[in-house]
Each structure stands twice: as C-alpha cells, then as structure tokens.
Amino acid sequence: MRTILIILRKEFKQIFRNRAMIPLIFFLPVIQLLILSNAATYEIKNIKFNVVDYDQSHFSRELISKFTASNYFVLNDVSFSVENSEESFKKNQSKLIIHIPKDFEKNFMSAGMSEVQLVINAEDGSAAGIVNNYANNIIHQFNIDMGIESSAKFDPVPAININYSNWYNPELNYKTYMVPGILVVLVTMIGAFLSGMNVVKEKEIGTIEQLNVTPIKKYQFIIGKLMPFWIIGIGELAFGLLLGLIVFKIPLLGNPLIIFMLASVYLVVVLGMGLLISTLTDTQQQAMFIAWFILVLFILMGGVFTPIESMPDWAQRIAYFNPIAQFNRAMRMIMLKGSGFNDVLPTLYFFIAYASVMMSLAVWRYKKTE
Amino acid sequence: MNSVIIENISKSYGDVLAVDDVSLTIEKGEIFGFIGPDGAGKTSLFRMLTTLLIPDKGNATVEGFDIVKDYKKIRSAVGYMPGRFSLYQDLTVEENLHFFAAVFGTTIQENYNLIKDIYVMLEPFKNRKAGKLSGGMKQKLALCCALIHKPKILFLDEPTTGVDPVSRNEFWDMLGNLRKEGITIVVSTPYMDEANKCDRIALMQKGKIMETDYLKNIISRFPRKLFAVKSDGMFVLLNELREYQFANSVFSFGDSLHYSDSRENVTKDNILEYLNTKNHGNISIEEIEPNIEDCFMDLMSK
Secondary structure (H helix, E strand, O other): OHHHHHHHHHHHHHHHHOOOHHHHHHHHHHHHHHHHHHHOOOOOOOEEEEEEEOOOOHHHHHHHHHHHHOOOEEEEEEEOOHHHHHHHHHOOOOOEEEEEOOOHHHHHHHHOOOOOEEEEOOOOHHHHHHHHHHHHHHHHHHHHHHHHHOOOOOOOOOOOOOOOOOOOOOOOOHHHHHHHHHHHHHHHHHHHHHHHHHHHHHHHHOHHHHHHOOOOOHHHHHHHHHHHHHHHHHHHHHHHHHHHHHOOOOOOOOOHHHHHHHHHHHHHHHHHHHHHHHHHOOOHHHHHHHHHHHHHHHHHOOOOOOOHHHOOHHHHHHHHOOHHHHHHHHHHHHHHHOOOHHHOHHHHHHHHHHHHHHHHHHHHHHHHHO | OEEEEEEEEEEEEOOEEEEEEEEEEEEOOOEEEEEOOOOOOHHHHHHHHOOOOOOOEEEEEEOOEEOOOOHHHHHHHEEEEOOOOOOOOOOEHHHHHHHHHHHOOOOOOOOHHHHHHHHHHHHHHOOOEHHHOOHHHHHHHHHHHHHOOOOOEEEEEOOOOOOOHHHHHHHHHHHHHHHHOOOEEEEEEOOHHHHHHOOEEEEEEOOEEEEEEEHHHHHHOOOOOEEEEEOOOHHHHHHHHHHOOOEEEEEEEOOEEEEEEOOOOOOHHHHHHHHHOOOOOOOEEEEEOOOHHHHHHHHHOO
8 A cells, every 4th residue: 555655656746747747637628628519519500502493483582581591501602503503512612402493383382292402412421411401491391381371272281280399408509418428538538548658658768677676566556557547537527527517507417426436437447448558559659549549439439429329230239338438328317317326327337347357458468468 | 605596597589599598606795797798688687687587497596585486575685777777757866766765665764874975976966857867877866776775686787888987987986885885786788898897707698608707717718828919001910910820819909909829839929920921010019918808709709
C-alpha cells in the first residue's frame, strides 16, 4: 500500500508537470461540449433546392411557396430543364430538385391525384434521408390544404389524424441528447489514451529498467500507473456533468450517484484496454495509434452520433459488446429518463464482467512480455 | 568470499548467441571490469545478473542468492545503473532521489554518508529537472539513485560512455571511494584505457570471456616482444611490415605502429635491417611494454 502511494505521488507530479496535460484535462471537456453539442445535431436548415416547373399553374406555385415558406428550404434556381438542374448538384449548389410535370393542377382537380418528382442529392445518405423527410412533410401538408380547398367537389375522405408527443425530450433538443454521449466519449478518451501512453512511457524512456530492479511488485506498478487516470476520469466526469447542468441546462432526472457508480467500473474497463494496448507497443506513438484506431471504431459504433437502431443487424450485435454504447445508453437513461439502479443493473453486470476479462487479459499479456 | 559466481551461463536472442558459456567469480569488495567492444554481450550479462533477464543455460549467484529463484532478494541487494540514462527526466534531482529511496523503503538521510561526496556536487542543481542536467551530472545522479538503498554490490553498465574525460576520471575516483566502503563494483566499458582503474578485468568478445585476471598478469602473459615503429611514410611502413616474413601482428596505434615478431630472440636491429632494404627516412624502433589493447588484439586473433 505504501509503495502504491509512493508511485501515485510520483505519477501525479509527472502528470501535472506535463505541459499538455492541464489543458487536456480542463479545456478538452469544455471545448468538446461547446462545439460538439452545438454542431452535432440531426437538424438541417437552409437546404437549397431547384425547381423545374412545367405546369406553371396556381397549384405548382402554391407548392413551391410552401417549400420556400418553411424554415428548411431556400430556393436556389428555377429552370425548365432537368439537365440544367442536375448541373447544380454537381456544383454542390443544391440538394433537391422538385420536378413538377405538366398538367399537375389539372390532374389534381379532375382525378384528385397528381404526381411530383423529388430528386435528392444522396451523396450523404443520412442528410438525404432528412431532406426527404422534410419534403414529404411539406407535400403532405400541401395535400391536406389543397384537399380542403377542392373538397367542394369531392366527398370528404375519412382519415385518422395522428397526434404525437416526444417523451423525455419534448422539444427534441439535441443538446439534451448529445451532452451525455459526449461525456462518455470524454471519459473514454482520458481512460484509454492517457493510461496506455503513461505505461508505455516508462518503457520508451527506459525507466522501467531501473524500476524492475527495485522491490516494486507488478501489481503495485500497474495500480500506481492506472489509478491516477481513474481519479482524473471520475473528476472529469463530475466536471463535465456540472458544465452540462449549468451551461447547457441539461436535465438530470436520475441519481448522479448511479452515474458515478457505473463510471467507476466503466473506467476500469477502459483502463484495462489502455494497459492491454501498452503491452502490445513499445512507444507512446504506437500506443496512441492503436488506441486511436480502436476508439474511432468504438465511438462511431457507440450510438453517440448515429443511432445504433439504424445499424444493420450484425453491427447492432457487435455494438452490444461496445462498452461505449452501453455506457452511452445508460447515461441517457439515467439523465433523461431518470432510470434507477435496477434499470441499469444489467449494464453494471456487463461492465464488471468486461472489466474482469480486460484486466486479466492485460495483466496476463503484461507478464508475458516481461 | 565471492560476491558473484557465474557458472556456464548462456543467453541467445533467436540465432544470435549474446552470452556464450561464461563462467567466472567476482570477489567481495573488488572493482571488476568487463572490457569489450559493443555487442560483446556485456549488457546481456549484466541484465541477467540483475534479474532483468533469465539465462537460457547455466546458473549464477549474486551475494549468495540465485539469480532466478531468489530474484526478489537480489533486487534489494544490488544497485544497477543501466547504460541508458533511466531516471525520470521530468522529475527534479531531489525528487528522483526521494522516489528511489522511498521504493526501497529508506530515506536519503539514512544513507546520506554513502552518497555525500557525490551529492554535494549535485546539490546546487537539486531543483533542476533530471532531463536538463549535463551528461556528467546525469551520471552522478544515476549513481546516487543506484546507491541510495546501500547495496552490497553495484552493477554499472558502461557508466562512462558519452561522458567527457574529466568527468570520467572523477567518476572513477568516486568508484574508488565506494570500494573503500566495502561495496563490490562490477563495471563494463568499451574503453581499454579504463582497465587499469579496475582490480581485475575480464576481456569479452562475441559473448565469450577471453581472459580474466589482474591487468598486470594479463600483460605479463603477452607472448612476444613488442616494438613501436615509426618512419616518414607510415602507410607504406604498415604494408611493408605486414609483408615481413617474421611479422606476427602490426597495428597502427596513435602515431606509431605496434609490431610484434614471431621470433623469440628478436632485437630492434633485426627489424631495422629489414626496413633499411626499403626506402624509409627517419626510422625509429623501440621495444615497448604491451598495453591492454595489445593483449586484446592478440587474444582476438587466436
């Protein structure tokens, strides 16, 4: 115990003497929260669109004005040639072409049915999905409005009116949704990157050679090297959580103690990962590359920025074993829904199992490389 | 009493045999030097004796402890200074010393008398980070850290490599003082001229020990007469001496050539006679005592 304390004291001295460390620990969360929570939204505004209107009728003009009147669309150009409009796709000047064929109004009035073509630039699949959604909503609304206008001629069509409300995030505030996820990413980065590099550093600088002839035992060394980042990780989470509550007014419905309980085990998983990486590498640079490679996969498949539900089945199965995904889900459950201890118990068990496997693997590898 | 007993130790890395069947003993309280070029296997041998490496074959004891079975006991009994500076560059002189004292469960005060002579030279820089010290100062700090737990035996792996000549001399003086405290000192060096600072030396080459003895015994065993030869045209002289039918070895050494003859009763006149048949001006021939390097060259050619 005394030996561990001696190592801990040395580690903290070195960590806080490292010029890059303080900014990393205190500015990284602020900057990440400020930028990412504002930037990473699923909302798209000011979508530029082109119109090819062969009908030139009251109806077609009404439809276009529905688009321009919304907050989401901005008219880029009107022309009489689909080919010309396609040019604007290539120049990246518009995302959507609304092609209104001849007799649009006539068909609507006589047959009660008409067609309009939406050509969407689907270079970016998820953006295209959103554009499609917005456009459909507007056309749907147009249908209702125009249907009423022409209802004199037709019998009213019975329809089911759908009303919906968004639970747990009634205003669909993206920050509410993003901040817990970003906190998870933050804690993970501190744990996996810094811990792995910290262990490798002793190898790279050669100090491990001197340490190995001292009576320090392996477990003391490992605990002494990893513990600082466990403490920093927990501190970081508390700091980020406070920032989220005060600056972003994120709701925290659940018990913060449950969050910290989960985080304390989660950090062991991540630190184990860092230690494992450190046993596979000889320099801090190598450790960083490997950690980066793994973390990018974990973060992108972690449901922080894109919903896991939209992934294919096999990817969802993999994501189940992604600790980031698990922690991210649990964080949102606790913060937004106020889920209690029993609700996140499976996640806790999962972390405990994961931590045991990861740590045993890392320690086993660590012994083997000696 | 013996401090170190090595019996038929071998270590290889893949196909490379780094240490090849080495056996020797090191007595308590002596300065023992391993002398050999880079890649001779000195570091591998040191790492085995300090329990950082497990030998493939053979066994050894340090201060009576087996290097494999009793490695924990050895770690408290030895001080080790690796060839590469291995202290924390981002900690100060004092913090490094404190840290290593603490992990050995001791304090600077407790063993201060042992490091006092060295530490007073470091004291003006005690709040400076170790990474910012000069080469000589780094080496002194490393020695202090290796000594802080009052080891019975010190292993110094090439401590003077990359250190200026003045600091090198200072360093050897410090080792001399430590020896008076009864600490056994095992040191390795690629510098032949440091051999005379050791009590006994082992000449090492390609993982093998070629000779182990007191320096003067090794020199006295040099089997031939040795001459220092000079003339105006040194390069031509080298080739011509090598062509001489009685030549055993010719090496250039400083500003002269060291020439050894294969005849028992050769005199410098015999050589002069031969050289006079060639065109040389200002020939000077002198019979000399062999030095350690001559012995090393001779042993290598066997």
